[in-house]
Amino acid sequence: MALLEVKNLDVRFAVRGGDLTALRRISFSLDKGERLGLVGESGAGKSVAAFSILNLIAKPGYIAGGQILFEGKDLAAMSERELRKIRGNRIAMIFQDPMMTLNPVLTIGTQMVEAILAHRKISKKEARAIALDRLQKVQIPSPEKRLDQYPHELSGGMRQRVIIAIALLLDPEIIIADEPTTALDVTIQAEIMDLLLNLCEQENVALMLITHDLGVVSQVTQRMLVMYSGRIIEQGPTREIINDARHPYTQGLINALPQMGEPGARLFQIPGSMPSLKNVPSGCPFHPRCNFATDQCKRAMPEYVRSGNVDVACYEVANLIEQEKRMQEAES
Amino acid sequence: MTSPLVSIRGLEKRFDLSGSFLEQLRFEGGRLRRKQEAVHAINGVNLEVQKGEALCVVGESGCGKSTVARTVMGLLSPSAGEIHYGGQRIDNLEGKAALPYRRKMQMIFQNPYASLNPRMTIQQTLEEPIRFHHPDWSPVQVRDKIHEVMHSVGIDPDWGSRFGHEFSGGQRQRIAIARALAVDPEFIVADEPISALDVSIQAQVLNLLMDAQESRGLTYLFITHDLAVVEHFGTRVAVMYLGRVCELADTKTLFAMPRHPYTQALLSAIPKLEDDRPNHIRLQGEVPTPVNLPSGCVFHGRCPYANERCRQEVPQLIATDGGAQVACHAVEEGRL
Amino acid sequence: MTTATVSRWDRFRESFFWYSFKRDKVAIASFLVLLAMVLAAVFAPLLAPADPYDLAQINIMNSELPPVGLDGADPAFPLGTDAQGRDLLSTILYGTRVSLMIGFGAVVLQAALGILFGLLAGYLGGKVDAILMRIADVQLSFSTLMVAIIVGAVFKASFGNLMFGEIAIYMLIFIIGVAEWPQIARTVRASVLAEKKKEYVDAAKVMGFGTPRIMFRHILPNTLSPIFVIATVQIANAIISEAALSFLGLGMPETQPSLGSLIKSGFDYIQSGSWWITLIPGLVLVVLVLVINLLGDWLRDVMNPRLYKG
Numbered sequence A: 001m002a003l004l005e006v007k008n009l010d011v012r013f014a015v016r017g018g019d020l021t022a023l024r025r026i027s028f029s030l031d032k033g034e035r036l037g038l039v040g041e042s043g044a045g046k047s048v049a050a051f052s053i054l055n056l057i058a059k060p061g062y063i064a065g066g067q068i069l070f071e072g073k074d075l076a077a078m079s080e081r082e083l084r085k086i087r088g089n090r091i092a093m094i095f096q097d098p099m100m101t102l103n104p105v106l107t108i109g110t111q112m113v114e115a116i117l118a119h120r121k122i123s124k125k126e127a128r129a130i131a132l133d134r135l136q137k138v139q140i141p142s143p144e145k146r147l148d149q150y151p152h153e154l155s156g157g158m159r160q161r162v163i164i165a166i167a168l169l170l171d172p173e174i175i176i177a178d179e180p181t182t183a184l185d186v187t188i189q190a191e192i193m194d195l196l197l198n199l200c201e202q203e204n205v206a207l208m209l210i211t212h213d214l215g216v217v218s219q220v221t222q223r224m225l226v227m228y229s230g231r232i233i234e235q236g237p238t239r240e241i242i243n244d245a246r247h248p249y250t251q252g253l254i255n256a257l258p259q260m261g262e263p264g265a266r267l268f269q270i271p272g273s274m275p276s277l278k279n280v281p282s283g284c285p286f287h288p289r290c291n292f293a294t295d296q297c298k299r300a301m302p303e304y305v306r307s308g309n310v311d312v313a314c315y316e317v318a319n320l321i322e323q324e325k326r327m328q329e330a331e332s
Numbered sequence B: 001m002t003s004p005l006v007s008i009r010g011l012e013k014r015f016d017l018s019g020s021f022l023e024q025l026r027f028e029g030g031r032l033r034r035k036q037e038a039v040h041a042i043n044g045v046n047l048e049v050q051k052g053e054a055l056c057v058v059g060e061s062g063c064g065k066s067t068v069a070r071t072v073m074g075l076l077s078p079s080a081g082e083i084h085y086g087g088q089r090i091d092n093l094e095g096k097a098a099l100p101y102r103r104k105m106q107m108i109f110q111n112p113y114a115s116l117n118p119r120m121t122i123q124q125t126l127e128e129p130i131r132f133h134h135p136d137w138s139p140v141q142v143r144d145k146i147h148e149v150m151h152s153v154g155i156d157p158d159w160g161s162r163f164g165h166e167f168s169g170g171q172r173q174r175i176a177i178a179r180a181l182a183v184d185p186e187f188i189v190a191d192e193p194i195s196a197l198d199v200s201i202q203a204q205v206l207n208l209l210m211d212a213q214e215s216r217g218l219t220y221l222f223i224t225h226d227l228a229v230v231e232h233f234g235t236r237v238a239v240m241y242l243g244r245v246c247e248l249a250d251t252k253t254l255f256a257m258p259r260h261p262y263t264q265a266l267l268s269a270i271p272k273l274e275d276d277r278p279n280h281i282r283l284q285g286e287v288p289t290p291v292n293l294p295s296g297c298v299f300h301g302r303c304p305y306a307n308e309r310c311r312q313e314v315p316q317l318i319a320t321d322g323g324a325q326v327a328c329h330a331v332e333e334g335r336l
Numbered sequence C: 001m002t003t004a005t006v007s008r009w010d011r012f013r014e015s016f017f018w019y020s021f022k023r024d025k026v027a028i029a030s031f032l033v034l035l036a037m038v039l040a041a042v043f044a045p046l047l048a049p050a051d052p053y054d055l056a057q058i059n060i061m062n063s064e065l066p067p068v069g070l071d072g073a074d075p076a077f078p079l080g081t082d083a084q085g086r087d088l089l090s091t092i093l094y095g096t097r098v099s100l101m102i103g104f105g106a107v108v109l110q111a112a113l114g115i116l117f118g119l120l121a122g123y124l125g126g127k128v129d130a131i132l133m134r135i136a137d138v139q140l141s142f143s144t145l146m147v148a149i150i151v152g153a154v155f156k157a158s159f160g161n162l163m164f165g166e167i168a169i170y171m172l173i174f175i176i177g178v179a180e181w182p183q184i185a186r187t188v189r190a191s192v193l194a195e196k197k198k199e200y201v202d203a204a205k206v207m208g209f210g211t212p213r214i215m216f217r218h219i220l221p222n223t224l225s226p227i228f229v230i231a232t233v234q235i236a237n238a239i240i241s242e243a244a245l246s247f248l249g250l251g252m253p254e255t256q257p258s259l260g261s262l263i264k265s266g267f268d269y270i271q272s273g274s275w276w277i278t279l280i281p282g283l284v285l286v287v288l289v290l291v292i293n294l295l296g297d298w299l300r301d302v303m304n305p306r307l308y309k310g
Helices: A046-053 A080-086 A108-117 A124-137 A143-147 A156-168 A186-203 A214-220 A238-243 A248-255 A295-299 A315-331 B065-072 B095-104 B122-133 B139-152 B157-161 B169-181 B199-216 B227-233 B251-256 B261-269 B308-312 B329-333 C002-014 C016-023 C025-042 C088-124 C126-141 C144-195 C199-206 C211-247 C259-267 C276-303 C305-309
Strands: A004-015 A018-030 A035-039 A061-070 A091-094 A174-178 A206-211 A223-228 A231-237 A304-307 A310-313 B006-016 B025-028 B031-034 B038-049 B054-058 B080-085 B105-108 B187-191 B219-224 B236-241 B244-250
Touching: A004 A046, A018 A046, A018 A061, A018 A231, A035 A046, A035 A214, A046 A061, A046 A174, A046 A206, A091 A156, A108 A124, A108 A143, A108 A156, A124 A143, A124 A156, A156 A186, A174 A186, A186 A206, A186 A214, A186 B261, A206 A214, A214 A238, A223 A238, A223 A248, A231 A238, A231 A248, A248 B199, A304 A315, B006 B065, B038 B054, B038 B065, B038 B244, B054 B065, B054 B227, B065 B187, B065 B219, B095 B105, B095 B122, B105 B169, B105 C199, B122 B139, B122 B157, B122 B169, B139 B157, B139 B169, B139 B199, B169 B199, B199 B227, B219 B227, B227 B251, B236 B251, B236 B261, B244 B251, B244 B261, B308 B329, C002 C016, C016 C025, C016 C276, C025 C088, C025 C276, C088 C126, C088 C144, C088 C211, C088 C259, C088 C276, C126 C144, C144 C211, C199 C211, C211 C259, C211 C276, C259 C276
Parallel strands: A035 A206, A035 A223, A091 A174, A174 A206, B054 B219, B054 B236, B105 B187, B187 B219
Antiparallel strands: A004 A018, A004 A061, A223 A231, A231 A310, A304 A310, B006 B038, B006 B080, B025 B031, B236 B244
C-alpha cells in the first residue's frame, strides 16, 4: 500500500458568482521514501494541491470530493484535532518563504523545542538535544549558537536550512516542499536542494517537491506530475518524461527552456497563457494553446492513457498509441 | 574596435544607511562619535556596450547588477564615475539637455504588475511618451505609431481602452516593451525582464526581445540572474559579484571555459535537465553584506583557491589568452 | 463616444465597488438618507414653507409653538417654531444647507492644500518633506476649535456683527479648511511614498517626463482612493466643527442659522419646556454626521487595496 494516496480530489473556491474549480480529479500516490515532483506554472494549482493534502486550504477554498489516504486513513474526512497530530509530525511542510514558518520574535531554539513538545512528551532538555541534532544534520555552521538566535539574524539560505531542520524534527514520513528555493540565489538553491535530497535519502523520507523548475525536478525527483489548470495532465517516472514528454504542454514547457534552444535562435514557444480559474476552456483546458487540438479536445477532458510508464491525458497521444497498435497488428 | 555606444567608466554607487547628521552620532566607548555606514552597491565597474550587441550582466542578489542598470538610465546618480552615450557624457545632464537621451535609451522593468500605471489605459500608456517626445506629430501619426508598436509586440490594437490589470503577466510585459519601443530607442536596458514570468511566457518574451533587436537594430544591456537565459540571449557576459565585475567574456567563451572560480560555481549551480542529481561546485559560506566589504578580492571568503594575496590586493580585470577578461589573482598567476 | 460611455457604465456595474454597495444594506440606507438630506438642502428654497431669512414673514406671535401632535400646535408649522416665531422645518432645511456648504467647502479647501503639500512632501522628500511635515505637526498640535475661536473673535471684533454675518460662512470654510489640511496631507504623503517606489514611476522618469507631470498625472490618480475615504470622514468632522463653533456663538449668526446655531438658539428655552427648538436640529445633525461616517467606513472597507485586488 502506498504511504499517501490521493484519489479523485476535487477542490473548489466559493466566490461570488459561484464555485471555481481549482483542482479536478487529482489522483496520485507517494510511496515510502519516494521523491515526487509536482510541476506547473503559476495558476496550475500545484500549491493548492500541496495545501489540500494537509487539509490546510484557506477559505473560500474547500475540498469538494475525493479522498486523501495517508496510511489508509482519509485526511479529508478527519477532524481538526486528528489532523493536528499528523501535521508537522508525520507530514511536514516547507514553504517558499521561511518567514511563514518562523516566528520573528522567538529564538530558533524556542520554536524548535515548542514544535517537538507539541507532539512528544519529553523534557525540554531532551527536546533541545533533538533540535541541536537536526541543526547539525542540515549542516548549519555553529548550530549551538543558532539555537539562541532570532530568525532575522540569519541569511536567507540559513533560514531555509533551519526550516528543513524544523521539518525533520519529528522524523516525518513525508515532507511537502512548496517552491523551497525559489526565493534563493542559484548557488544557495543548489546547496539547499542537495541537502534536501541527501537527507530524504538518509532518513528514508518521502518528498513531495512543488516547483516550476524542470531542472530541479530532474535533479531531485524520481517521479513527476505535470499540472495544467487544476488537472494532472501527465505523470510518470521523471527521467522518462524529461527525455520524452508525451503531452504537448509538457513538451512545450521543456522545449521553451533557454537551455534547450540553439544560442541566438528563437526559443520554442507555447502561444497564449494559462487560463484563469474563472474561464477554464471546455474539454482539455490546454486545447486553445495546443497545435494538435481537434474538435474532440474541445468537447471533453481526455481520459488517461498509458504510454511506457507514463500516464497522459491527451487525445493526440491516445490516437498515436492506437495507431501504433494497429500497425503492430497489421505486421503480425 | 569601433567606439562603444554606451560606456560605463569607474562607476561607483553607495547608498547611505546612516541618515542625517544627528542619527549618525553614536555613543561608543565613553565618547560621542560620528559613524557613517553605507551600502557599497557598485565598486568600480567599467563596461562598454557595443552597438548591436546584447551585453548581459549576471550575478546573484546584492551583486549590484540592477544598480548598474538604474545608474545607466539616470534613475540613480553615480557616487563616482561617468556614463557616456555615443561619446557624450550623460550622467550629469539635466532637464532639456537629457531629453534626447531619454528617447534613445529606454528601460524594461522586472515586475510587469508594477510597471504599468494602474489608472491608465493601454492607449494612454503608449500615447503619452509619443506625444511627449513628438509634440509636432499629428493625431494620425501618433495613432499609426501606437498601432505599429502594439502590432510588433503581439498585442491586439483593439485592447487600447483596457487597463493593465485586465491582462496576464506576459501580456503586461509585452505592453511595457511596446511602451519602450514607442519612442524608437536605440538602446534598451532590460532589468530582469522575464524573471517574474512563467516558463512558457519567458520564452515568448525572450523571442519578442530578440525579434525587436533584429528588426530595429537595438542594443541591449540585459540584467539577469539566470545564466541559461544568458547563454541563449547574450553576445557578451559580465559576471558581477559584490559590486565588481569578476569576469567579462564572449558568451561562447564564458560557457565553454569559465575562468573565474565564482563563474565556475555559478555555472555549475544551474539545474540542468540532463542531471540526475545536483552536481555543483560547493562554495564556503555565504555572500558577505555589501556594508562591510571584505578587503582584497571580494570573493576570497568563499573561494577555494584564495591565498594571502587575494586577501590583501584587489584583482583587476586582465585579458587572458582565451579572450576573456578575468579579475582573479589565481588565474593571473596561472594557479588556476 | 457613446460606446465609451456605455462601456464605462458597464464597467462600473460590474465593478467590486458597485457589487459591494448593492450587498451592504447599511451603505445603501446611509446613501439614501444622505441623498435625501442633500437634495432637501439644495432645494430648500423650493421645499421650505417659509423663508427664515425674510423678516417680513416672521410673526413674533407664533414663537415657541410646539411640533404637530402636541398641545397648542399649529398645522402651518409642522415642526413647531423657534423663539422668534420662525418655522422650524424651514430653518432646519436652510440650516442643513449652510452646514453642508461649510462641510463640503472646508473639505475642498483641505483637499486642495493637503493634496498639494502631501504630494510635494512625499515625492520630493528630503528637506521639503521635513519642512512641510513639521508645519503640519505644528498645525495639528493646535486644536481646530482653539484656532477658530481666536480667528473668529478677531474677525468679529474687526468687522462688526453685521459685516461678520455676511462673511461668516467663508470664514468658517477657511478656518476649518486650513486647520485640518494636515490630515489629508499625511494620508496623501503616505500613499505617495508607497506609490513612488513602484516601477511605473521609474518608467515615467525614464521617459523623461518632468516632476510635475509625474506627480499629478501618474502618482496622484493612484492615491485618490485613500483621499476619497478620508475626505468623506472629514466632511463629517467639518460639519461637527462648524456646529461646535456656532454653538459657542463664533459661527453662523442667528439670522443665517446653521444646524449648530439652531441648537444654540434653542438651548436657552430647554428649561422653559420648548425642547424641540434644540432637539430636532440636534437630531438632524446627528443623523447627517452618522450617515456620512457610515458611508466613510464602508468606503474604507471597499477601497482597502488588499481586499479590493483579491
